[in-house]
Amino acid sequence: MKLFVNRLQVMTVKELVQLTRDIILIIATIYLFTFDIYVAGSETGLSLNNAALRIYDGDHSALSRELISRFRQPYFRFDGEILNNKEAIPLLDKGKAMVILDIPLNFQKDLVSGRQADVQMLVDSSNSILGFLASSYGGQIVADFSQEIAMRNMGLKQMPVIKDECRVWYNPNQKMEWFMPLSELLTVITLLAMMLPAAAMVREKERGTIEQLLVSPLSPFQIMFPKILAMTFVILIGTVVSVFLVLEPFFHFPIRGSFILFLIITALYVFTSSGIGIFISIIAKNLSQVVMLTILIMLPILFLSGSTTPPEAMPGWLRVAVNFSPLYYYIEASYSIFLKGVGLNVLWFKILSMTAIGLGVFGIGMWRFRKQFG
Amino acid sequence: MRFKRILAIIIKEFREILRDPLYFSLAFVVPSMIMLMFGYGISLDVENIPFAVVDYDKTQLSRDYTYKFAKSRYFNLKAYVEDERLLDKMLNKGAIRVGIVIPEHFQKDLSAGRDVAVQSLIDGTLPYRTKITKGYVAVMNAAFNLEVLSRYIAKIKGIPFEQTISQVNPISLQVRYLYNESVKSIYSLAPALIGMILLMSPPFLTALGIVREKESGSIYNIYSSTVSRAEFLIGKLFPYVIISIINANILWIMAVSLFGVPFKGNLPFFAAATAIYVICSTGIGLLVSIFVRTQIAAMLVTTVLTVIPAWLYSGVVIPISSLDKIARIEAHLFPAMYYNYIVMGSFLKGVGVDILWKNVVALIIYSILLFTAGYLLFHKRVKA
Numbered sequence: 001m002k003l004f005v006n007r008l009q010v011m012t013v014k015e016l017v018q019l020t021r022d023i024i025l026i027i028a029t030i031y032l033f034t035f036d037i038y039v040a041g042s043e044t045g046l047s048l049n050n051a052a053l054r055i056y057d058g059d060h061s062a063l064s065r066e067l068i069s070r071f072r073q074p075y076f077r078f079d080g081e082i083l084n085n086k087e088a089i090p091l092l093d094k095g096k097a098m099v100i101l102d103i104p105l106n107f108q109k110d111l112v113s114g115r116q117a118d119v120q121m122l123v124d125s126s127n128s129i130l131g132f133l134a135s136s137y138g139g140q141i142v143a144d145f146s147q148e149i150a151m152r153n154m155g156l157k158q159m160p161v162i163k164d165e166c167r168v169w170y171n172p173n174q175k176m177e178w179f180m181p182l183s184e185l186l187t188v189i190t191l192l193a194m195m196l197p198a199a200a201m202v203r204e205k206e207r208g209t210i211e212q213l214l215v216s217p218l219s220p221f222q223i224m225f226p227k228i229l230a231m232t233f234v235i236l237i238g239t240v241v242s243v244f245l246v247l248e249p250f251f252h253f254p255i256r257g258s259f260i261l262f263l264i265i266t267a268l269y270v271f272t273s274s275g276i277g278i279f280i281s282i283i284a285k286n287l288s289q290v291v292m293l294t295i296l297i298m299l300p301i302l303f304l305s306g307s308t309t310p311p312e313a314m315p316g317w318l319r320v321a322v323n324f325s326p327l328y329y330y331i332e333a334s335y336s337i338f339l340k341g342v343g344l345n346v347l348w349f350k351i352l353s354m355t356a357i358g359l360g361v362f363g364i365g366m367w368r369f370r371k372q373f374g
Numbered sequence: 375m376r377f378k379r380i381l382a383i384i385i386k387e388f389r390e391i392l393r394d395p396l397y398f399s400l401a402f403v404v405p406s407m408i409m410l411m412f413g414y415g416i417s418l419d420v421e422n423i424p425f426a427v428v429d430y431d432k433t434q435l436s437r438d439y440t441y442k443f444a445k446s447r448y449f450n451l452k453a454y455v456e457d458e459r460l461l462d463k464m465l466n467k468g469a470i471r472v473g474i475v476i477p478e479h480f481q482k483d484l485s486a487g488r489d490v491a492v493q494s495l496i497d498g499t500l501p502y503r504t505k506i507t508k509g510y511v512a513v514m515n516a517a518f519n520l521e522v523l524s525r526y527i528a529k530i531k532g533i534p535f536e537q538t539i540s541q542v543n544p545i546s547l548q549v550r551y552l553y554n555e556s557v558k559s560i561y562s563l564a565p566a567l568i569g570m571i572l573l574m575s576p577p578f579l580t581a582l583g584i585v586r587e588k589e590s591g592s593i594y595n596i597y598s599s600t601v602s603r604a605e606f607l608i609g610k611l612f613p614y615v616i617i618s619i620i621n622a623n624i625l626w627i628m629a630v631s632l633f634g635v636p637f638k639g640n641l642p643f644f645a646a647a648t649a650i651y652v653i654c655s656t657g658i659g660l661l662v663s664i665f666v667r668t669q670i671a672a673m674l675v676t677t678v679l680t681v682i683p684a685w686l687y688s689g690v691v692i693p694i695s696s697l698d699k700i701a702r703i704e705a706h707l708f709p710a711m712y713y714n715y716i717v718m719g720s721f722l723k724g725v726g727v728d729i730l731w732k733n734v735v736a737l738i739i740y741s742i743l744l745f746t747a748g749y750l751l752f753h754k755r756v757k758a
Contacts, residue, residue, distance in 0.1 A: 022668060022670070022671065024665075024666050024667065024668065024671035024674075024675065025668065025670055025671050025674065028671060028674030028675060028678065029674070031674075031678055032674070032678070036678065067545075089552075092552055092553075092723075093719075093723055093725050093729055094729055095715060095718075110544075111544050111545070114540065114541065114544070115540060115544075116539070116540040116543070116544055116545070116546050117544065117545050117546070118545075118546050118548060119545055119546070119547050119548070120547075120548045120549075120550065121547060121548070121549045121550070122550050122552055123549060123550070123551050123552065124552055124553060125551040125552065125553055125554040125555070125557050125562075126552075126553040126554050126562055126718050126722045126723065127562045127566075128554055128557045128558060128559040128561065128562040128563075129502065129506070129559065129562075131551055131554065131557055131562075132506065132509070132557055133505060133506070133509065135549045135551070136509035136512065136513065137509075138547070138549070139513075139516075139547055139549065140512055140516075142545055142547040143516055143543075143547070145545065146543050146544055146545040146547075147543075149544045149545065150541060150542055150543065150544055153541070153544065154527070154541065156487075158487060158488055158489055159487065159489060159523060159526075160483070160484040160485070160486070160487045160488060160489065160490075160522050160523060160526045161489050161490075161519040161522065161523060162439075162484075162489070162490055162491075162492050162515045162518060162519055162522075163489050163490065163491045163492070164492065164494060164511060164512060164515045165491045165492065165493045165494070166493075166494050166496060166508055166511065167493060167494070167495050167496070168495075168496045168497075168498040168504055168508070169465060169495060169496065169497060169498055170497065170498045170499050171498035171499060171501060171504070172498060174498055174501035174502075174504045174505055175501060176501050176502075178501070179499070179500060179501045195670070199670050206589075206590075283396075284396075285396075286394075286397075286586070286669075287586075287589070287668070287669040287670055288394075288397050288582045288586055288669055289394075289396050289397055289400070290670075291578070291582060291669060291670070291673040292396075292397060292400035292401075292404060293400070295404055296400060296403065296404055296407060299407060299408060299411045300411060303411050303412070332468060335499050336466075336468070339498075339499055340466055340499075342466055346466060346467060
């Protein structure tokens, strides 16, 4: 037993030393854990900000100006009036405007005399999400204005309407920076957890040093496992660095739950993902193949994680598949710890599921690995 | 520069790629796979949002209100619960994403012409989904309001229900969506994906192809041969450009036939612009390969250099017109943005050379710069 631990220790140190020899790899890893997360967090993402708005005001009345003044930042940025209807389409074609509001002649006259006035909004929906948001915000602005006019016209002080009191939990202002950086961090962890052990293994194959290891008294497990241990160690350090040097100071990312619990889950998750890394190292003969295979396997895993598409929006068979994705449980657990501040009492099932899947993959991977090298 | 030597290198390179069947097939499989995964997988359309209701009123009108949500395709009613605290728990567990609290006297107040506050609790873990959900809730409320209001006005003014609309809603807003008339997210996504994939995959192939020679040491054969720098680079990069152009074709066919995205623009122009873009992104791979020594490093550096600009500055997530000043300048420094104009213009907007030529020129300049830098930095000497 002592010999076993000793061997693991020596091999783990060897892996760490080997890692430090590849300067570019180290720089890239540091980059992934710091700058990459920062850049991902600074993007505003799919939210409507400063949509370039042009207005054709055919009426030039007090009411039309009042309506225009309500299209404000942060959602819309008023880029000026256009004088002619015909300018609208070319502006949209060139991408110089995203929304064009067309207020007709006699807008005020119609409203005062109780007739309905038609306002038109042209929306560039080549990005469907932003198109939807622009029309929905614009629609809300016009509807509010319309309601005020209705009340004025009818001399009512109050109307029987529902006031939407919307309360958003966990991330009240829907800050992208409370979502993107963690999502990116989890992706980076997944990428490295799969790739680093596989790369370390295949490099031995490529350089032929695997032969040295095979003639040594080490068992296949003692060859592979230290690589995973070393990389887990590196990834955990990276995670701590990322959370306390990037997430906290730059984005004021809330840590409402137990950070230790998050680290434990992360370690568990890295182990489970490295099982996939073992598979890759069995198949691949050189590092280029490792890279391509990693990307190939990474994509469905990311996709099934539910971070881009919620499971409820997926077709039935995919919703079943999601239950077998360790990243799905990992993401759910991570966001729950950071944003919702829940603990083991709520998360135990997710953690258990993740571990069960991981142990399965790891076990099969190790078994195949033994077959190849045993 | 001799054509024969270039040809020899091209043939050598093709053979090398073909003799590694796994790598070769992955060069084609990975791009299509990304397209398939993202195209079918990422549905940015938010639908079937699970929600629960606490109904303190329990009247005809409050049930109507709930029913309005439940029957729409955007919401999926999970449960009626008795207590707000249960909503908290369900949100915590992730069982629902929206909770609605209908207060007492909901029907009484509305019938008497008073406004009523209805609380909606939304899980904000995923911000973009939250925003759309909020939008849906607002739309639902607005539609419900219009009905209630019309009925109320009809009652107090004694006019027929149909005539109340212009009174209740004096400004009618007509929204016309251009380019993606049905606001399908796949129509926006698939063309954008072509731009993203063609920015990422050629540099990967190129950088790995060159660095592989460095790592295995076979590049010394080139160093010691009579082949000149330019001949080597052209011969070496040519196969990767060809593979990427084939990939571009596959991606285009997938977008049009599999996802049914309309292609409204000029196909020859688009093909030519795409070829230039592919050459441009191959140049990025060349530059990366000069600075790194191992394949793993090549992969990581390429990821860093291409994935982020492809995502951020291509107009895929944020329209260029909405970027702030600094970001807009940064966006102009990456090729992704120019190609995004071309791909979106050609697919959805149906505009041609007359509007897009500037972007093509930018890509050409970009390619020339990259290749000149690559040529100048590539040496047939071993660093001391």
